[in-house]
Amino acid sequence: MTQTTRTAPATRAAQPPHEEPAIRFRHAAKSFGAVRAVAGIDLDVRRGETVALLGRNGAGKSTAISLLLGLDEPDAGSVRLFGESPDRAVRAGRIGAMLQEGRAVPRITVRELIGFVARTYPAPMPVAEALELAGLTELAGRRIDRLSGGQAQRVRFAVALAGNPELIVLDEPTAALDVEARRAFWESMRGYARRGNTVLFSTHYLEEADAHADRIVVLDAGRIVADGTGEQLRRAAGGSLVSVDLAGRPTEGLGELPGVVCVEVRGDRARLRTEDPDATVVALAGLGAVRGIEVTAPSLDDAFLALTGSRTGTGSHVDTGSHIGAGTDTDTHADTLSAGSAR
Ligand SMILES: Nc1ncnc2c1ncn2[C@@H]1O[C@H](COP(=O)(O)OP(=O)(O)OP(=O)(O)O)[C@@H](O)[C@H]1O
Numbered sequence: 406m407t408q409t410t411r412t413a414p415a416t417r418a419a420q421p422p423h424e425e426p427a428i429r430f431r432h433a434a435k436s437f438g439a440v441r442a443v444a445g446i447d448l449d450v451r452r453g454e455t456v457a458l459l460g461r462n463g464a465g466k467s468t469a470i471s472l473l474l475g476l477d478e479p480d481a482g483s484v485r486l487f488g489e490s491p492d493r494a495v496r497a498g499r500i501g502a503m504l505q506e507g508r509a510v511p512r513i514t515v516r517e518l519i520g521f522v523a524r525t526y527p528a529p530m531p532v533a534e535a536l537e538l539a540g541l542t543e544l545a546g547r548r549i550d551r552l553s554g555g556q557a558q559r560v561r562f563a564v565a566l567a568g569n570p571e572l573i574v575l576d577e578p579t580a581a582l583d584v585e586a587r588r589a590f591w592e593s594m595r596g597y598a599r600r601g602n603t604v605l606f607s608t609h610y611l612e613e614a615d616a617h618a619d620r621i622v623v624l625d626a627g628r629i630v631a632d633g634t635g636e637q638l639r640r641a642a643g644g645s646l647v648s649v650d651l652a653g654r655p656t657e658g659l660g661e662l663p664g665v666v667c668v669e670v671r672g673d674r675a676r677l678r679t680e681d682p683d684a685t686v687v688a689l690a691g692l693g694a695v696r697g698i699e700v701t702a703p704s705l706d707d708a709f710l711a712l713t714g715s716r717t718g719t720g721s722h723v724d725t726g727s728h729i730g731a732g733t734d735t736d737t738h739a740d741t742l743s744a745g746s747a748r
Pocket residue numbers: 437440441442460461462463464465466467468469
């Protein structure tokens with residue numbers, strides 16, 4: 406491979422309207438036997454955007470990323486990066502990736518490793534710059550096998566930066582990191598994005614998607630079920646939540662109150678999702694059911710559960726935590742909201 410060096414641009418220009426997007430999926434599909442891991446997705450990511458790919462275990466995030474990096478070929482449809490094939494874009498150093506697996510090489514220093522990786526690219530980022538962006542300047546002389554988990558993750562980020570990519574793809578970059586390491590990681594990522602680069606990251610963490618992405622794309626059962634900002638997703642989830650202490654009252658008829666679209670009972674409390682919280686509260690008052698009444702706007706968790714069709718009703722099995730992790734006891738109804746409905 407040619408080893409000429411050019412100075413990395415401090416920032417990249419915003420995408421002119423005629424330019425190809427950084428990422429373009431067109432009807433892209435990939436199955437493994439009977440499993441449709443990616444079931445025909447259409448997605449454009451503009452240059453300079455930071456996009457989160459959100460979904461539960463098995464939603465298809467890693468498969469979509471593999472298609473994007475050319476590690477897997479789609480069975481149907483296409484994936485283009487900056488208007489070219491993933492393979493070409495990756496070889497040209499336009500794409501950097503940080504995947505879930507990947508073990509650090511022992512016995513060499515952080516600086517040596519990044520230098521080594523940088524030399525394999527045609528137009529790498531200066532090593533000192535990659536180290537600085539990844540927050541590794543102080544650790545440049547440290548041996549790779551003597552780093553903490555959070556520091557090792559930063560090295561992987563620097564490896565992804567080494568080719569001076571315009572797009573970086575991160576598959577669950579903060580899994581297993583503690584709060585401080587996460588904060589440091591996102592700071593580095595934002596530093597890279599601020600230069601006008603494009604970022605696509607997958608995550609199970611709703612709050613990370615909301616805090617660090619311009620746009621959230623929700624995948625479920627291989628399909629895009631929503632695409633928009635955190636705020637748009639919350640709105641798409643529809644309605645506020647009115648909860649009230651039942652105080653032994655029967656639950657019959659709650660579903661017919663004005664505005665109510667669904668009722669969930671947890672112990673002695675009823676949670677009513679409503680499109681008209683004022684009318685619902687007035688109707689509850691008419692029934693004399695006002696003990697412990699609370700009205701809350703939908704959270705991103707609520708939105709996620711609604712968008713991915715997660716089962717609600719009895720409530721006891723609904724994961725309302727902000728980490729959509731393994732073992733979430735949910736059903737899949739990918740057609741709850743159609744792709745792009747949150748936009
Ligand atoms: N190489 C493979 N062979 C067979 N099935 C696979 C393969 N890779 C993925 N799958 C299946 O495809 C579906 C999507 O998996 P994928 O890893 O893309 O999901 P994910 O959203 O990244 O999940 P996670 O959050 O657990 O990493 C799953 O049902 C998975 O079991």
